[in-house]
Structure formats: structure tokens, C-alpha cells
Amino acid sequence: MTAKPSRHVVKASPPARKTPSGGERTAARRQPAGPVPVLDGGDAGGDASSAGASQPIYQQIAASLRAAIADGTYPVGARLPTELELCEQFGISRFTARGAVRLLLTAGLVSRRQRVGTVVIALPGDARYSHDVTSVRDLFQYAQDTELRLVYIGKVALTKAMARDFGVGVGVGEEWIYCMGIRHDDRAGERGKKTSRPICITRLFLNPALTGIEGKLRERKTAVYALIEREYKVSIQRVEQELQGVLLGADDAANLESEPGAPALRILRRYYSDQGTLLEVADNVHPSDRFTYRMELRR
Secondary structure, eight states: OOOOOSSSOOSSSSOOOOSSEEEEEEEEEEOOOOOOOOOOOOGGSSSSSTTOOOHHHHHHHHHHHHHHHTTTSTTTBBBBOOHHHHHHHOOHHHHHHHHHHHHHTTSSSEETTTTEEEOOOOOOOOEEEEEEESHHHHHHHHHHEEEEEEEEEEEEOOOHHHHHOTTTTTTTTTTEEEEEEEEEEGGGGGTTTTTOOOOOOEEEEOOOOSTTTHHHHHHSSSSHHHHHHHHHHEEEEEEOOOOOEEEOOHHHHHTSOOTTTTTEEEEEEEETTTTTEEEEEEEEEEEETTTEEOOOOOO
């Protein structure tokens, strides 16, 4: 068992299932990696080395826009410059301008509104985490942007409710590897805050076939599913998701620094190998005031 000091008591055992207020199931399949776009000459080669900085140019532009939002140049409700206007203002390509705005969207600072443009909706430090998903690779980006601090690693015998959540082929009483952790937005420092309120309680259930993974989890520096792929030479090709509206129980509310009974979003993910084997189940509970889940569907 591993733990970090906390003023809250962390209940490591899986909670009793709560009745959802609504549900939705989605599935994400891994898309083949595309070519890396090359920035044009207006971006000074597309990296920050030419500017003597350590960040890519699109991140520098995003930081500049974030500062302008913070100092009131673009107050809440104001419209940001269009991509073309950003190109002219900073001498960059539309590709770079789009990347900078995407960072602000992910940070929950702005939103895109039809026939209006990109509008400021929150100040740095007040924004919620916004998660955009179009493929399995976006789940990896979520793991990069946030930090999952595991407070318990052990084993659990599956209850009937757990086995039902896991799906076909998983039996009641099977012993799976079980972890519990609290996830934080790793970009709090960029917004001038030393710490951030937790954005998620995560409970991980790992297939017992993943022998010895407990020790690897304590030292991991990447997404758990990526760790599984690297260490066990398997490929995660399919992820199923279920989204449900729930109310926070007392223990989860304490660990999330929220109130019991507050609305939350539960996201249950099942990770399958290319052979169809269920390798990981992640049960995530997000406070509704700190997390936005966005999907883009195209015809």
C-alpha cells in the first residue's frame, strides 16, 4: 500500500454503486498515426529554439493569450481574435494559431460559438478541465495533462455489480488487481497556482494476467494503459466508455474537496487488447464544476 499525507481519510475499497441519473455509451478505436504537420516559415521553423525559449511557438502564443485573459484585455464574455487575426498579430501560420486556441479550449478558458467565434468563458485559475476525445490517443493526452496520484494498490474480489460493469466473460468472485488514486490537473502551475483541487477519483481494475504490474504502477510516469502496452507487449485497440450522471458519496466528496450529494460525472472505461481481452477497467468520478467532456462527431 502506498499513500501520501492528506487531511482527508481515503477509503480505498470500491464504493457501493450509485444509481445514475443518466447514461451514454461510446466507443473509441485507435486511429492510425498521421504525419506530423510542418509549420511554415512564418513560425521560424516551428520550434522555440530560434526564439531562445523552451516551449513550442503555439504554447507561447497560448500563454500570451492566457495572460491577456488574466489581465482583463479579454474579459469573460469577450471574443478572442480570429485565427486570421492571430496570424497577423503574431506572424504565425493558421496551424499554429489553431493549436494555441485549442490549448485554451482544453483549459476551459474559452468556447467556440457558432456565428460568434471564440469567446472567453473563465479566468485562469477558475476554469474547469476540458477533455476532448476523438480517438484512443486523446486518452493518452489526458494522462499527460493530469497527474494520477495512487493512494492504494492491492487486490479485490469482484462483486456482482462489478462483474456486470466489466461485461461478458468476467465472473463474480474473480480476483483482480485494484488501485485507487486522485487525479489533479498538472497544469495548475501554468495558471499561477501552487496546487489544484482534484478533478477526479479513479479506481483501476487490472486483469490478473498482468503479473507483477503492482510494482510497475508505483514507478510509472505515463498512462496505465500505455504501461500495459509497453511492459506486456500487447496493443490496446478498443476502448468502451459509459458516461453516467451520479451524486457524490461522503468519501468521494471528502477526497475531491466537494460536498456530499454534489453532482458528478462517472466515466467507466474498458480497455481491450487486439485479441479482445479485457485488460483494464477505469472507473472515474469527476465533480461537475471541474470537468467538461467534449466529443466531436462527424458525418
